[in-house]
Amino acid sequence: MHSEAVASRSAEQRDSRESRNGTGPNLDAVSLAIIEQLQEDGRRPYAAIGKAVGLSEAAVRQRVQKLLDQGVMQIVAVTDPLTVGFRRQAMVGVNVEGDVESIAEALTAMSEVEYVVMTAGSFDILAEIVCEDDDHLLDVINKRIRKLPGVRSTESFVYLKLKKQTYMWGTR
Amino acid sequence: MHSEAVASRSAEQRDSRESRNGTGPNLDAVSLAIIEQLQEDGRRPYAAIGKAVGLSEAAVRQRVQKLLDQGVMQIVAVTDPLTVGFRRQAMVGVNVEGDVESIAEALTAMSEVEYVVMTAGSFDILAEIVCEDDDHLLDVINKRIRKLPGVRSTESFVYLKLKKQTYMWGTR
DNA sequence: ACGGAGACCTGCGGATTTCGCAGTAATGCG
DNA sequence: CGCATTACTGCGAAATCCGCAGGTCTCCGT
Numbered sequence: 001m002h003s004e005a006v007a008s009r010s011a012e013q014r015d016s017r018e019s020r021n022g023t024g025p026n027l028d029a030v031s032l033a034i035i036e037q038l039q040e041d042g043r044r045p046y047a048a049i050g051k052a053v054g055l056s057e058a059a060v061r062q063r064v065q066k067l068l069d070q071g072v073m074q075i076v077a078v079t080d081p082l083t084v085g086f087r088r089q090a091m092v093g094v095n096v097e098g099d100v101e102s103i104a105e106a107l108t109a110m111s112e113v114e115y116v117v118m119t120a121g122s123f124d125i126l127a128e129i130v131c132e133d134d135d136h137l138l139d140v141i142n143k144r145i146r147k148l149p150g151v152r153s154t155e156s157f158v159y160l161k162l163k164k165q166t167y168m169w170g171t172r
Numbered sequence: 173m174h175s176e177a178v179a180s181r182s183a184e185q186r187d188s189r190e191s192r193n194g195t196g197p198n199l200d201a202v203s204l205a206i207i208e209q210l211q212e213d214g215r216r217p218y219a220a221i222g223k224a225v226g227l228s229e230a231a232v233r234q235r236v237q238k239l240l241d242q243g244v245m246q247i248v249a250v251t252d253p254l255t256v257g258f259r260r261q262a263m264v265g266v267n268v269e270g271d272v273e274s275i276a277e278a279l280t281a282m283s284e285v286e287y288v289v290m291t292a293g294s295f296d297i298l299a300e301i302v303c304e305d306d307d308h309l310l311d312v313i314n315k316r317i318r319k320l321p322g323v324r325s326t327e328s329f330v331y332l333k334l335k336k337q338t339y340m341w342g343t344r
Numbered sequence: 345a346c347g348g349a350g351a352c353c354t355g356c357g358g359a360t361t362t363c364g365c366a367g368t369a370a371t372g373c374g
Numbered sequence: 375c376g377c378a379t380t381a382c383t384g385c386g387a388a389a390t391c392c393g394c395a396g397g398t399c400t401c402c403g404t
Contacts, residue, residue, distance in 0.1 A: 027256060035256070038249035042214040045361060045391095059382050061362075072251060076339045077210035079245040084199060084207070091263075091291065091298055093329075108336040116336040119263065119329035126263055126329060157265075157293035164280040164288040167248045217362095217390060231353050233391075 027072065030055065034063055035073055039167050042075040080162050081130050088137045089130050089159040093123035098150040100124050106148050112140050123155070199244065202227065206235055207245055211339050214247040252334050253302050260309045261302050261331040265295035270322040272296050278320050284312050295327070 033053040037044055046064070047057040055063075067073050081087045096103045100118060107116045107127045115128035127145075131137040141156055205225040209216055218236070219229040227235075239245050253259045268275045272290060279288045279299045287300035299317075303309040313328055 032256075035249055035251060040248075042247035042249055047361070056383050057361085058363090058384080062381075072256065073249045074251075075214035075247070075249050076212075077207055077214055077245045077247050078250070078339050079207060083244060084204075091289075104335045113336065114338055117263075117334050118332045120332055121329035122327065123329055155294065157291035157295055157298060160290045160292055162289050163276045164285065166286055167250050219390070228354050229391085230355075230393095234352080 031063055031067060031072075034060060035067070038064070038073070038075060042077075078165070078167070080165060082159065082162055087130055087132060088134055089128065090137060090141075091157045091159070092127045092129060092141060092145065093155045093157075094125040094127060094145065095122075095152040095154070096124045096150050097152045103148055103150050107145070110140070110144065112136070203235055203239060203244075206232060207239070210236070210245070210247060214249075250337070250339070252337060254331065254334055259302055259304060260306055261300065262309060262313070263329045263331070264299045264301060264313060264317065265327045265329075266297040266299060266317065267294075267324040267326070268296045268322050269324045275320055275322050279317070282312070282316065284308070 030053055034049055037049045037052055046060040049055075049064075050057045050060045053060070068075070081089055094103065094107075104116055104118055104125055107113050107125065110129075112129045112131055113127050114130050115126075117126050118124065119126055129137070129140055131140060137158075141154065145151060146154055202225055206221055209221045209224055218232040221227075221236075222229045222232045225232070240247070253261055266275065266279075276288055276290055276297055279285050279297065282301075284301045284303055285299050286302050287298075289298050290296065291298055301309070301312055303312060309330075313326065317323060318326055
């Protein structure tokens with residue numbers, strides 16, 4: 001009776017996107033659909049999600065709990081810091097000599113750093129930092145990041161205006 | 173009987189971070205505290221939040237609704253696309269001649285673009301794009317972004333590994 | 345100063361949702 | 375084949391959400 005929302009979930013979709021990297025635990029089309037629902041509204045009731053994806057309320061609840069436990073997704077409030085408060089934000093490109101991973105770890109450990117990604121291209125690492133004000137920003141970049149052993153150089157891009165911020169990939 | 177969680181909300185905190193830019197509607201310490209609660213867990217019950225910030229359940233609910241309506245925050249599920257699926261991600265730095273704003277708008281309109289920010293520094297705009305695979309990525313960069321009139325040059329940073337992604341600023 | 349509009353909060357039922365648990369089908373493996 | 379594991383359904387009870395009716399306070403305008 002619950003329509004044909006997603007398919008029979010038993011056969012051929014089994015291998016659509018399994019373990020690509022080590023940290024990619026089984027994630028079938030139904031879980032994907034659940035995530036999409038929660039990307040539209042993180043507080044949507046389980047029953048409504050169940051109706052949309054073709055599952056019972058309890059099943060959705062169990063799946064969501066597992067996705068959260070596994071760390072596959074998190075349900076959180078997100079804001080534009082520039083809108084919310086008087087802060088300074090910047091993206092910092094970092095060039096490293098030696099072990100990139102350890103530098104990335106060090107950046108990750110800083111509370112002002114929101115986002116760290118290792119990249120291919122003319123930077124080894126991109127890090128987004130959020131600060132109270134200009135002094136704080138300068139401090140983090142010059143006194144903390146540039147002092148890390150192995151950091152060869154950095155380049156900063158101070159944010160002027162955030163134009164878009166979505167979490168809707170997969171929902172196109 | 174609600175303890176002294178946040179203060180008396182009537183006098184001096186009134187001007188802590190009011191209208192800095194046009195889009196910054198009044199946002200007092202209590203709303204900030206509510207947002208912080210929801211940054212830890214987007215599904216936390218209103219009553220629990222109320223206890224934490226010193227407000228009734230109904231008041232929290234009204235405030236949250238207003239914050240959502242105003243677009244100050246959104247409550248959503250977030251994931252690491254690289255963990256979730258077989259996708260390619262990249263940050264693209266763009267240099268523009270002429271109207272930066274209109275290029276930013278054009279980027280914003282693309283569904284593959286997750287994040288657009290206007291910056292100071294050697295790029296005018298940074299845009300994060302999420303794609304199905306390499307072909308798709310190449311397509312977006314070369315056939316779409318580079319073809320926009322006014323785009324002088326671009327530089328791409330393909331993501332290799334996401335190391336950190338938090339939404340906890342203000343909760344330090 | 346008085347009165348009204350607006351913003352914000354509290355306190356309640358009633359509808360809805362969440363939660364925990366027991367029972368059942370499907371899958372994998374020795 | 376039989377057993378363990380996993381995932382789903384169906385329920386009742388508890389908790390949460392929701393709308394609404396006041397009440398208080400501030401901010402104007404007359």
